[in-house]
Amino acid sequence: MAEGKIAVVEDEPTIxxxxxxxxxxxxxxxxxxxxxxxxxxxxxxxTPDLVILDVMLPGFDGIEVCRRIQKERHVPVIMLTALDDxxxxxxxxxxxADDYVTKPFSARELVARVKAVLRRVERAGRGExxxxxxxxxxxxxxxxxxxxxxxxxxxxxxxxEFDLLYTLAERPGVVYSRDALMGRVxxxxxxxxxxxxxxxxxxIRRKVGGDLIRTVHGIGxxxxxxxxx
Amino acid sequence: MAEGKIAVVEDEPTIxxxxxxxxxxxxxxxxxxxxxxxxxxxxxxxTPDLVILDVMLPGFDGIEVCRRIQKERHVPVIMLTALDDxxxxxxxxxxxADDYVTKPFSARELVARVKAVLRRVERAGRGExxxxxxxxxxxxxxxxxxxxxxxxxxxxxxxxEFDLLYTLAERPGVVYSRDALMGRVxxxxxxxxxxxxxxxxxxIRRKVGGDLIRTVHGIGxxxxxxxxx
DNA sequence: GAAGGCCTTCACGGAATCTCCACAACCCGC
DNA sequence: GCGGGTTGTGGAGATTCCGTGAAGGCCTTC
Numbered sequence: 001m002a003e004g005k006i007a008v009v010e011d012e013p014t015i016x017x018x019x020x021x022x023x024x025x026x027x028x029x030x031x032x033x034x035x036x037x038x039x040x041x042x043x044x045x046x047t048p049d050l051v052i053l054d055v056m057l058p059g060f061d062g063i064e065v066c067r068r069i070q071k072e073r074h075v076p077v078i079m080l081t082a083l084d085d086x087x088x089x090x091x092x093x094x095x096x097a098d099d100y101v102t103k104p105f106s107a108r109e110l111v112a113r114v115k116a117v118l119r120r121v122e123r124a125g126r127g128e129x130x131x132x133x134x135x136x137x138x139x140x141x142x143x144x145x146x147x148x149x150x151x152x153x154x155x156x157x158x159x160x161e162f163d164l165l166y167t168l169a170e171r172p173g174v175v176y177s178r179d180a181l182m183g184r185v186x187x188x189x190x191x192x193x194x195x196x197x198x199x200x201x202x203x204i205r206r207k208v209g210g211d212l213i214r215t216v217h218g219i220g221x222x223x224x225x226x227x228x229x
Numbered sequence: 230m231a232e233g234k235i236a237v238v239e240d241e242p243t244i245x246x247x248x249x250x251x252x253x254x255x256x257x258x259x260x261x262x263x264x265x266x267x268x269x270x271x272x273x274x275x276t277p278d279l280v281i282l283d284v285m286l287p288g289f290d291g292i293e294v295c296r297r298i299q300k301e302r303h304v305p306v307i308m309l310t311a312l313d314d315x316x317x318x319x320x321x322x323x324x325x326a327d328d329y330v331t332k333p334f335s336a337r338e339l340v341a342r343v344k345a346v347l348r349r350v351e352r353a354g355r356g357e358x359x360x361x362x363x364x365x366x367x368x369x370x371x372x373x374x375x376x377x378x379x380x381x382x383x384x385x386x387x388x389x390e391f392d393l394l395y396t397l398a399e400r401p402g403v404v405y406s407r408d409a410l411m412g413r414v415x416x417x418x419x420x421x422x423x424x425x426x427x428x429x430x431x432x433i434r435r436k437v438g439g440d441l442i443r444t445v446h447g448i449g450x451x452x453x454x455x456x457x458x
Numbered sequence: 459g460a461a462g463g464c465c466t467t468c469a470c471g472g473a474a475t476c477t478c479c480a481c482a483a484c485c486c487g488c
Numbered sequence: 489g490c491g492g493g494t495t496g497t498g499g500a501g502a503t504t505c506c507g508t509g510a511a512g513g514c515c516t517t518c
Binding site for chain 2: 505515
Binding site for chain 3: 158159160161192193195196199200217218
């Protein structure tokens with residue numbers, strides 16, 4: 001009775017086995033790949049519920065793997081990085097992973113993160129169970145009511161605009177590439193020009209004010225990171 | 230996989246069979262008796278979760294059956310009466326049934342009542358408080374009696390309409406997709422075109438006034454959220 | 459059978475939304 | 489400062505979505 005299918009892409013056999021064993025003992029069914037190309041292939045074949053990706057991989061790196069699989073279908077991704085700096089870099093690159101775990105990490109920690117991500121995604125997928133409204137920088141987004149207010153005034157957002165803004169506002173400061181946003185909001189990466197994202201960003205800015213969404217030149221967009229005021 | 234056991238005591242074979250068939254198709258296991266004495270006997274033997282009792286019965290009448298089985302063990306009872314007057318009389322007699330359904334009734338309506346009674350009893354068994362009628366914006370919905378009034382005037386809602394409106398009114402402001410409503414009201418998400426929901430929404434609006442249910446374009450419907458007045 | 463209640467489905471027209479294009483403005487490395 | 493790539497702007501179709509009226513099926517009663 002598998003709770004979920006997890007793909008692990010990690011080239012160090014010791015670590016890969018450790019992760020797999022622990023996750024399996026938690027009731028997940030796990031498969032492992034050890035380089036970039038076969039990681040992409042694995043994701044295609046097993047359609048996992050979540051992917052754990054090492055950044056450093058033979059073939060091509062985890063960033064590239066993440067981009068490719070996100071393009072086909074949005075799958076939650078947790079990235080493993082060697083250093084804190086590396087995490088920062090990834091956040092800035094707009095890879096759009098769901099979580100980042102820095103080595104060394106305990107198996108317990110990884111399992112906790114996996115469960116947290118799955119819980120969040122499942123909730124969003126079923127659509128029903130409530131979520132606390134997001135409040136940042138004068139903006140309030142209530143997913144249950146699909147309502148947005150800026151400094152108390154209600155703003156009407158179209159379905160796509162709401163989802164797009166919600167995705168960004170969920171993690172202020174995290175940069176998403178246009179592809180990553182397409183994957184999350186549209187559910188698939190291709191079949192639309194990526195400038196479509198720009199159009200929607202524009203109308204969101206017009207409605208909620210231009211300074212809430214930051215453009216990261218050459219990479220993508222992110223929600224403005226604001227210290228608590 | 231029985232959701233519950235139901236005893237039906239009804240002397241008219243046509244009606245008895247109709248009820249039994251419908252309840253069985255809803256997943257209940259059903260047994261039938263056709264007169265007073267054997268009704269009491271049936272209840273002793275099968276220990277049903279709910280009893281449906283016709284008032285007019287050979288042997289002794291439904292009132293007497295109800296008294297006898299209640300004496301031994303409390304079982305939820307729904308009484309079938311021929312006339313509204315009769316219902317009033319029964320209520321006056323203190324028979325203590327959990328609900329009264331007046332003939333003619335639709336099979337669907339009876340099923341809805343059965344489920345409502347079972348839900349209520351189960352809740353009481355768990356020590357939770359009973360449903361209070363919902364009162365919002367001039368609308369009142371009484372789940373126990375399945376009755377709706379708008380500004381004091383009773384409006385007749387079909388079983389589906391009632392469930393649909395009740396689902397929405399339970400959480401004003403929360404937006405439900407058509408699929409979500411299908412899942413909650415119909416019990417399964419698929420097998421019907423989603424525009425069916427629209428049709429019922431439309432007839433509800435005609436009956437209770439159009440501004441109580443809000444359309445959220447591209448998403449679904451929600452009950453109008455009213456600031457406390 | 460006929461009539462009526464209830465549920466489901468259809469097609470249509472208007473409205474809201476999404477996508478894309480062409481051009482101007484901008485950013486960055488050189 | 490210059491040039492190439494990147495992003496903002498405005499708007500024009502194309503597409504999707506929703507309210508409406510109505511028809512048909514199933515069931516029950518008369």
